[in-house]
Amino acid sequence: MKVSIDISMYPLHKDFEKPIIEFIKKLRNSNFIVEENGLSTQIFGEYLEVMDFINKHIHQALLDEKNCVFILKIVTEDRSHHDPTY
Numbered sequence: 001m002k003v004s005i006d007i008s009m010y011p012l013h014k015d016f017e018k019p020i021i022e023f024i025k026k027l028r029n030s031n032f033i034v035e036e037n038g039l040s041t042q043i044f045g046e047y048l049e050v051m052d053f054i055n056k057h058i059h060q061a062l063l064d065e066k067n068c069v070f071i072l073k074i075v076t077e078d079r080s081h082h083d084p085t086y
Contacts, residue, residue: 003047004079005054005072008040012067019065026057033080044080 007027011019024041027034030053033044043050058070 001047001076002045002078003050004075004077005043005050006040006075007043007054008071009061010069010071011065012069013065019061019068023057023061027054033078035080042080044078 009020009023010016024034024036027041027043030043031045032050032053035042035044043054054072061070062068
C-alpha cells in the first residue's frame, strides 16, 4: 500500500535548526520521494518500507535530542503528484 507521510519535527531548545536539518538530510538520502516546505516534510512510498525507515530515524533523533516532538500525518495513496481540482 502506498502512503504519504507528513512529518514535522520540533526540538524544544534554542538550537533547534541543526537537528531538523540533519533529519531532513537523512530523508533526502533515502530512495523515497521527499518534498519539503516551510512547515513540514513529506515522504512517499510503500507503507512498511517508509515506516521502517522513518521509525529508525525518528528513534535516533529522540535518543539524540533531550526534548523533541514529532507530528506525523499518514494518508493512504501516494499524494506526491496531487493536483488540486478546486
